[in-house]
Amino acid sequence: xxxxxxxxxxxxxxxxxxxxxxxxxxxxxxxxxxxxxxxxxxxxxxxxxxxxxxxxxxxxxxxxxxxxxxxxxxxxxxxxxxxxxxxxxxxxxxxxxxxxxxxxxxxxxxxxxxxxxxxxxxxxxxxxxxxxxxxxxxxxxxxxxxxxxxxxxxxxxxxxxxxxxxxxxxxxxxxxxxxxxxxxxxxxxxxxxxxxxxxxxxxxxxxxxxxxxxxxxxxxxxxxxxxxxxxxxxxxxxxxxxxxxxxxxxxxxxxxxxxxxxxxxxxxxxxxxxxxxxxxxxxxxxxxxxxxxxxxxxxxxxxxxxxxxxxxxxxxxxxxxxxxxxxxxxxxxxxxxxxxxxxxxxxxxxxxxxxxxx
Amino acid sequence: xxxxxxxxxxxxxxxxxxxxxxxxxxxxxxxxxxxxxxxxxxxxxxxxxxxxxxxxxxxxxxxxxxxxxxxxxxxxxxxxxxxxxxxxxxxxxxxxxxxxxxxxxxxxxxxxxxxxxxxxxxxxxxxxxxxxxxxxxxxxxxxxxxxxxxxxxxxxxxxxxxxxxxxxxxxxxxxxxxxxxxxxxxxxxxxxxxxxxxxxxxxxxxxxxxxxxxxxxxxxxxxxxxxxxxxxxxxxxxxxxxxxxxxxxxxxxxxxxxxxxxxxxxxxxxxxxxxxxxxxxxxxxxxxxxxxxxxxxxxxxxxxxxxxxxxxxxxxxxxxxxxxxxxxxxxxxxxxxxxxxxxxxxxxxxxxxxxxxx
Numbered sequence: 191x192x193x194x195x196x197x198x199x200x201x202x203x204x205x206x207x208x209x210x211x212x213x214x215x216x217x218x219x220x221x222x223x224x225x226x227x228x229x230x231x232x233x234x235x236x237x238x239x240x241x242x243x244x245x246x247x248x249x250x251x252x253x254x255x256x257x258x259x260x261x262x263x264x265x266x267x268x269x270x271x272x273x274x275x276x277x278x279x280x281x282x283x284x285x286x287x288x289x290x291x292x293x294x295x296x297x298x299x300x301x302x303x304x305x306x307x308x309x310x311x312x313x314x315x316x317x318x319x320x321x322x323x324x325x326x327x328x329x330x331x332x333x334x335x336x337x338x339x340x341x342x343x344x345x346x347x348x349x350x351x352x353x354x355x356x357x358x359x360x361x362x363x364x365x366x367x368x369x370x371x372x373x374x375x376x377x378x379x380x381x382x383x384x385x386x387x388x389x390x391x392x393x394x395x396x397x398x399x400x401x402x403x404x405x406x407x408x409x410x411x412x413x414x415x416x417x418x419x420x421x422x423x424x425x426x427x428x429x430x431x432x433x434x435x436x437x438x439x440x441x442x443x444x445x446x447x448x449x450x451x452x453x454x455x456x457x458x459x460x461x462x463x464x465x466x467x468x469x470x471x472x473x474x475x476x477x478x479x480x481x482x483x484x485x486x487x488x489x490x491x492x493x494x495x496x497x498x499x500x501x502x503x504x505x506x507x508x509x510x511x512x513x514x515x516x517x518x519x520x521x522x523x524x525x526x527x528x529x530x531x532x533x534x535x536x537x538x539x540x541x542x543x544x545x546x547x548x
Numbered sequence: 549x550x551x552x553x554x555x556x557x558x559x560x561x562x563x564x565x566x567x568x569x570x571x572x573x574x575x576x577x578x579x580x581x582x583x584x585x586x587x588x589x590x591x592x593x594x595x596x597x598x599x600x601x602x603x604x605x606x607x608x609x610x611x612x613x614x615x616x617x618x619x620x621x622x623x624x625x626x627x628x629x630x631x632x633x634x635x636x637x638x639x640x641x642x643x644x645x646x647x648x649x650x651x652x653x654x655x656x657x658x659x660x661x662x663x664x665x666x667x668x669x670x671x672x673x674x675x676x677x678x679x680x681x682x683x684x685x686x687x688x689x690x691x692x693x694x695x696x697x698x699x700x701x702x703x704x705x706x707x708x709x710x711x712x713x714x715x716x717x718x719x720x721x722x723x724x725x726x727x728x729x730x731x732x733x734x735x736x737x738x739x740x741x742x743x744x745x746x747x748x749x750x751x752x753x754x755x756x757x758x759x760x761x762x763x764x765x766x767x768x769x770x771x772x773x774x775x776x777x778x779x780x781x782x783x784x785x786x787x788x789x790x791x792x793x794x795x796x797x798x799x800x801x802x803x804x805x806x807x808x809x810x811x812x813x814x815x816x817x818x819x820x821x822x823x824x825x826x827x828x829x830x831x832x833x834x835x836x837x838x839x840x841x842x843x844x845x846x847x848x849x850x851x852x853x854x855x856x857x858x859x860x861x862x863x864x865x866x867x868x869x870x871x872x873x874x875x876x877x878x879x880x881x882x883x884x885x886x887x888x889x890x891x892x893x894x895x896x897x898x899x900x901x902x903x904x905x906x
Contacts, residue, residue: 206861485877488896490889499879503564503905505893508883512867519843521857521874523881525866531848535863538846547861 191319192294192390193238194283197226197253197301198246198270202536203464203529206520207498210548211248215301216256219462219498220472221482226301227256232308233297234263236315240418241265242286243301244279246272266418271428276384277442278434281397281408282427287390289413295322296393298386298439304471306458314455318387321355326451327396328355328387329444331380333456337370340463342382342440345373346452355451361440380454382440396449401442407434465513466529468496479506496526520547549677550652550748551596552641555584555611555659556604556628560894561822561887564878565856568906569606573659574614577820577856578830579840584659585614590666591655592621594673598776599623600644601659602637604630624776629786634742635800636792639755639766640785645748647771653680654751656744656797662829664816672813676745679713679809685754686713686745687802689738689810690817695728698821700740700798703731704810713809719798738812740798750807758804765792823871824887826854837864854884878905 201213208214215225223231230241241263245253250269257265268286270279280298287294297315305311318328331344342363346356361382365373373379398405407430411423444450460470472480478494481487484504487497492506499516506514511526524532539548559571566575573583581589588599599621603611608627615623626644628637638656645652655673663669676686689702700721704714719740723731731737756763765788769781802808818828830838836852839845842862845855850864857874864872869884882890897906 206863486897486900486902488893488900490886490892490896495881502876503878503897503902505564505878505880505882505890505897507881507889507893508886509870509881512870512881514879514881516874516879518860520861520863521872521879522863523853523865523867523870523872524863528848528866531865532863534848535846535865538848539844539861539863542844542846544844544861 192296193241195243202533206517274436276439277437284390304460310457322387330383330385331452343379346378348378354453358450361445464529550654551599553601560891564875632794634797635795642748662818668815680745684809688741688743691814701737706736712811716808719803822887
């Protein structure tokens with residue numbers, strides 16, 4: 191089994207902790223390991239043959255630094271020269287794996303999700319592996335806990351009982367609330383997690399069928415000798431990426447393929463979309479407060495605050511439902527309901543030319 | 549004219565900017581000069597013969613450092629070994645001045661008040677000087693702008709019209725609101741500013757009459773030669789202070805003396821009692837926000853915030869009426885109505901043994 195971690199995302203909602211060269215997956219909002227490190231450690235018990243991390247050139251150095259401590263399993267950090275969404279990144283990883291191990295099974299994982307029940311994930315990946323070996327494109331579907339309108343859904347055909355995998359009827363884009371409520375009641379709709387398990391050669395064939403241009407470009411990369419040491423891989427990737435179109439694996443392949451299956455899983459999953467997700471990742475205290483990394487926190491009549499500070503003493507007096515994030519060069523004070531607007535702060539900082547904190 | 553600045557106060561309401569060894573008068577809540585430096589610069593146009601700063605041993609070093617830039621007028625920093633309220637500090641200063649210049653006029657000023665109209669203060673001190681030379685104890689009374697219950701009041705006998713000085717009928721301790729409202733309407737009640745002008749020999753005589761024990765202790769200090777260079781003054785002060793009682797000049801002398809006069813003055817005065825006083829010292833913007841020392845402030849839908857940050861970028865999103873104070877080792881987020889409770893934070897930090905931020 192090969193693990194492919196998609197780690198090239200950018201994002202501004204965790205400012206000021208996240209920066210352009212150090213986005214969400216490379217930071218630690220829990221105060222210990224980064225999201226990427228947690229993603230890697232989560233799959234180490236599966237003893238994968240190799241871990242491929244697909245990132246971009248801006249983040250490659252920090253990514254490599256964060257991986258230096260994992261020595262038992264080979265980890266490759268592969269930098270895309272351009273962001274082209276998930277299909278090219280997955281296709282590239284599949285090409286590399288196929289060249290080395292034609293029927294290798296690859297697990298695709300986003301680098302910036304939180305999973306509380308890691309054993310559940312590991313067991314599900316093992317189950318999914320059987321199906322993948324038989325040629326299916328298996329996707330993990332998260333059991334929805336609320337009528338979320340910000341996620342995509344997967345409708346399963348659950349006529350056959352059991353734990354799955356189940357055939358997939360359709361993929362649904364972010365639904366209106368009324369639909370989302372119906373999905374929650376129906377019981378056979380699952381959040382699209384972006385986690386996949388398949389054989390590398392099978393996904394390449396599906397890319398060839400549904401994204402022939404991408405397949406053509408990937409075919410230009412030539413692998414010879416020991417692929418893992420291919421010295422000119424970087425140059426080859428750079429030469430083909432200019433003509434690769436941006437497309438997601440969901441839209442480009444999954445919604446069109448007839449080989450797709452879904453395995454429902456409940457594992458305390460969170461996509462940690464903004465600072466307001468902090469309580470999904472770190473247990474709040476009795477006052478609903480989460481305080482990460484403070485040297486000391488004095489709270490007088492304060493509730494529901496989400497606090498991340500850089501080893502300083504922090505005191506809150508008579509305040510409620512605030513997001514407080516402090517780094518050595520920046521400070522954010524944000525109403526908890528307005529966590530989505532942190533990206534507007536970053537936009538405004540860009541307009542004002544405050545590049546040192548971006 | 550000699551200026552005596554009482555600068556030995558401690559206080560915790562400006563935490564985390566203020567610390568035990570660096571209280572309110574030694575910090576700059578406006579982002580430029582400290583309260584003490586502003587107090588000194590305010591009287592430099594009067595060309596005083598000398599400035600005496602009475603402080604304590606914990607703050608003496610920082611006080612001296614802050615005075616190093618003023619070279620045109622001699623400044624003495626005198627450290628009390630123990631805090632004994634204002635009467636001993638004033639008596640000590642008067643003893644030193646009298647030894648040098650028996651009929652010298654001394655102006656007593658707190659080190660931690662803000663005055664917007666400095667010309668008004670200077671003119672009032674010149675006027676008060678005439679009265680002081682004639683043997684009166686002149687106190688400045690601030691024209692009240694609200695029925696404040698946290699200050700002492702001075703009732704003037706204003707039967708004789710004019711700008712004053714007026715005879716004083718009585719000193720009133722912090723009054724209940726009903727009384728304070730009546731004082732505001734009456735027009736002859738003024739806030740006790742703690743600013744005094746008198747001859748050094750006269751205040752010593754009054755101390756002798758009303759505080760004979762203090763006078764006896766002060767008389768033990770012997771001055772010979774050039775008093776300003778007296779090498780053993782520190783040791784002499786330390787040897788007498790142990791038996792000096794703690795008493796304020798108001799209670800000990802002013803409330804009992806028949807020589808007291810008051811000059812009403814309107815000069816944009818603030819005692820800057822807590823972080824909530826910041827808008828009295830720094831003009832708020834259209835949203836009622838004051839932001840001091842930030843590298844940049846991004847405000848989205850935020851109003852009425854009082855912000856002091858250490859040269860960092862600060863962003864406020866959807867928050868109102870907060871006090872935000874950031875230093876390299878501590879961070880305070882406080883409802884604006886709870887500014888008085890900052891001292892409770894400091895007490896709690898003491899209980900938890902967080903001495904590094906106290």
